Each structure stands twice: as C-alpha cells, then as structure tokens.
Amino acid sequence: MKTLAKICVTTALASGLALPAVAEIQTRTISVSNGIAETHPVGNGVEKMRECMTERTDGKWTLNAFWSSALGDDLTSAQALRSGTLEMVITSTSPLVGIEPALGVFDLPFLFANEAEADAVLDGPFGEMISEKMAENGLVNLSFWENGFRNLTNSVRPVASLSDFEGLRVRVMQNNIFLDTFQALGTNAMPMAFGEVFTALETGAIDAQENPYVTIDTSQFYEVQDYLSATRHAYTPFMVLYSKPMFDSYSEEEQQILRDCAMEGQTVQREVSRELSDTALAHVQEEGGMEFNEISEENLAEIRERVAPVYDRHKEEIGADVVDQMLATLEELRAE
Ligand code: KDG
Numbered sequence: 001m002k003t004l005a006k007i008c009v010t011t012a013l014a015s016g017l018a019l020p021a022v023a024e025i026q027t028r029t030i031s032v033s034n035g036i037a038e039t040h041p042v043g044n045g046v047e048k049m050r051e052c053m054t055e056r057t058d059g060k061w062t063l064n065a066f067w068s069s070a071l072g073d074d075l076t077s078a079q080a081l082r083s084g085t086l087e088m089v090i091t092s093t094s095p096l097v098g099i100e101p102a103l104g105v106f107d108l109p110f111l112f113a114n115e116a117e118a119d120a121v122l123d124g125p126f127g128e129m130i131s132e133k134m135a136e137n138g139l140v141n142l143s144f145w146e147n148g149f150r151n152l153t154n155s156v157r158p159v160a161s162l163s164d165f166e167g168l169r170v171r172v173m174q175n176n177i178f179l180d181t182f183q184a185l186g187t188n189a190m191p192m193a194f195g196e197v198f199t200a201l202e203t204g205a206i207d208a209q210e211n212p213y214v215t216i217d218t219s220q221f222y223e224v225q226d227y228l229s230a231t232r233h234a235y236t237p238f239m240v241l242y243s244k245p246m247f248d249s250y251s252e253e254e255q256q257i258l259r260d261c262a263m264e265g266q267t268v269q270r271e272v273s274r275e276l277s278d279t280a281l282a283h284v285q286e287e288g289g290m291e292f293n294e295i296s297e298e299n300l301a302e303i304r305e306r307v308a309p310v311y312d313r314h315k316e317e318i319g320a321d322v323v324d325q326m327l328a329t330l331e332e333l334r335a336e
Pocket of ligand 1: 091173194210211215236
C-alpha cells in the first residue's frame with residue numbers, strides 16, 4: 001500500500017501537480033485581556049477584530065475577550081504574553097515602562113497637542129521604532145489604539161489652577177514619570193493598578209484619579225467622584241500586544257491575519273473613542289452629577305511650566321535618543 005502511495009505522489013509531483021499545502025491556518029482559540037469595561041470603545045475594536053478573524057480564517061479562530069482585569073492587570077498580562085501563557089493584551093503603554101523604558105516618552109506631560117499628532121507619531125516611523133523595541137522584549141505590537149487625553153477627577157474641589165492640586169491624594173499609573181508629574185503639581189501621588197482605582201475612590205483611600213472621558217464614564221467613576229477638570233495633561237496610547245513566542249510559531253498567513261485584523265480594529269476603536277468622548281463628558285455630568293470645569297489658558301500655562309522640568313529629569317531613563325526623536329518628529333509635524 002505504501003509503495004502505491006509513493007508511486008502516486010511521485011507521479012503527481014512529476015506531472016507538476018501541486019500537493020495541498022499543510023493547512024496554513026490552524027484552528028485556534030485566542031484570549032485577549034484588558035483592564036477596562038467591555039462598554040469602552042476598546043470593546044468596539046475587539047468586536048471588529050473578531051469579525052475580521054472569523055472572515056479571514058473561515059471560522060477557524062475564536063477570539064475570547066476578558067474585561068476589567070479579569071486575567072490580571074496590564075503588566076501581569078504582558079508578562080504572561082512574554083512567557084507564552086496568554087495570547088493577547090490591549091494595554092496602556094504606561095504600566096509597561098519596566099519592560100521597555102522607551103514607552104515612558106508617552107507619559108511626558110502635555111506632549112501631544114491633539115489626536116492628529118498622536119496618530120501621525122504612532123502610525124509613522126516613531127511608532128515602528130517602539131514596536132521594534134517591544135519585539136526585543138517578547139511582545140509583538142500589532143497596532144496602536146487610543147486610550148486618549150487624560151483629565152483629572154476628584155472628590156474634594158474643582159481644580160482650575162495650580163494651587164488647586166495641592167495635597168490631593170491622586171492615583172497615578174505605576175510609572176515614575178506620572179508620579180513625578182503629579183508630585184511636582186503638589187499632590188500626594190499614589191501609584192496603583194487600574195483595577196483597584198474604583199474601590200480606592202469609593203472607600204476614600206484616595207481623592208482623585210486621571211483618565212480620558214470615555215474611561216471615566218464606562219468605569220463609572222462618576223459614582224465616586226464629584227469634580228472633573230479638563231487638564232488634558234497627557235495622551236496615553238493603547239498597544240494591541242501579542243505573545244511573540246506564540247506569534248513566531250504561527251504561519252506567515254496567520255501572522256498577517258493578526259496584523260490586518262488589529263489594524264481594522266484600530267480604525268473602528270479610534271473612531272468610536274472620538275465619537276463617544278463628548279457623549280461621555282455629557283453623560284458623567286447629566287447622569288453622574290459631576291461638576292465639570294475648563295482651565296483658563298493663563299492657568300494652564302502655569303501648570304505646564306511647573307511640570308516642564310519632568311522632561312529633563314526622565315530623559316536618560318527613557319532614552320535621550322527616544323526623547324530627541326519624538327521632539328524632532330513633533331517639530332516636523334508642527335512645521336507642516
Ligand atoms: O487595560 C487598560 C487599562 O488598564 C487602562 O485604562 C489603563 O488608563 C489606564 C489607567 O489609568 O490605568
């Protein structure tokens with residue numbers, strides 16, 4: 001029987017018939033971890049990614065999403081990717097500076113002026129350079145998505161000037177640059193994983209936190225915070241990270257499907273994040289009863305001046321070349 005099979009294969013090859021390639025797309029179940037609620041625009045991005053995967057693999061792939069830090073916080077999940085025990089995490093860059101210090105560049109206060117600048121930097125050569133650094137750490141960055149411009153909430157007073165920050169117990173992401181920034185503003189800054197923030201606010205262990213409007217809304221911080229101030233003090237990207245040990249074991253076709261579907265998710269997630277920002281701001285005031293305030297240009301200038309030295313204090317830690325490349329990229333964009 002074996003001889004007959006060999007004869008058939010040999011004949012087929014000799015006649016130039018292509019044998020069916022080993023299935024380039026395996027049946028897979030992919031888990032993705034995230035720290036926020038499914039109602040956040042990341043949920044829209046994940047749903048688009050799921051649709052894309054189903055179509056491109058003819059239903060062979062299943063994407064299971066785990067929300068609100070169910071599989072662990074951003075850093076824990078990222079470490080699981082590096083060890084090959086979890087496929088994917090959608091995480092802020094900030095908690096991962098211990099893995100890749102260059103990510104700290106995104107935490108420099110008042111770095112980006114608007115979303116268009118952020119997109120141009122993240123989707124251009126600078127973003128590619130960051131993704132290459134992530135790969136050196138066992139993490140494949142499939143795409144940058146949007147966490148967004150961060151604003152301060154608290155339960156003590158409206159913050160409309162530099163002096164209003166004084167003494168507030170503010171939760172910050174686990175990151176020296178955010179810690180330094182909020183200490184420079186006169187607060188009692190406290191690093192904490194995102195999953196612990198709501199309870200800490202509810203029990204009064206902290207007075208304040210800072211996040212984009214859609215996160216404040218979808219994580220229901222309006223239930224435990226009274227004041228929202230439009231500080232826009234930093235823009236945080238999300239990274240859609242995949243385990244490199246797993247990614248490297250996939251076929252080229254499967255790797256391309258992951259990249260393509262994460263980019264389709266990016267388009268939807270950024271769109272919904274920007275569409276919902278104003279809606280979220282209105283919702284936390286109308287439904288959540290939060291008192292909202294803008295900050296005058298004069299007072300914002302004083303706040304920016306106070307935190308400007310953070311750049312020099314953390315330049316070496318981030319990587320002087322990284323900071324210089326970011327500032328040069330922004331200078332070019334602003335000259336266009
Ligand atoms: O998984 C993503 C969340 O953890 C994200 O919202 C992080 O902005 C963040 C924060 O404040 O920790």
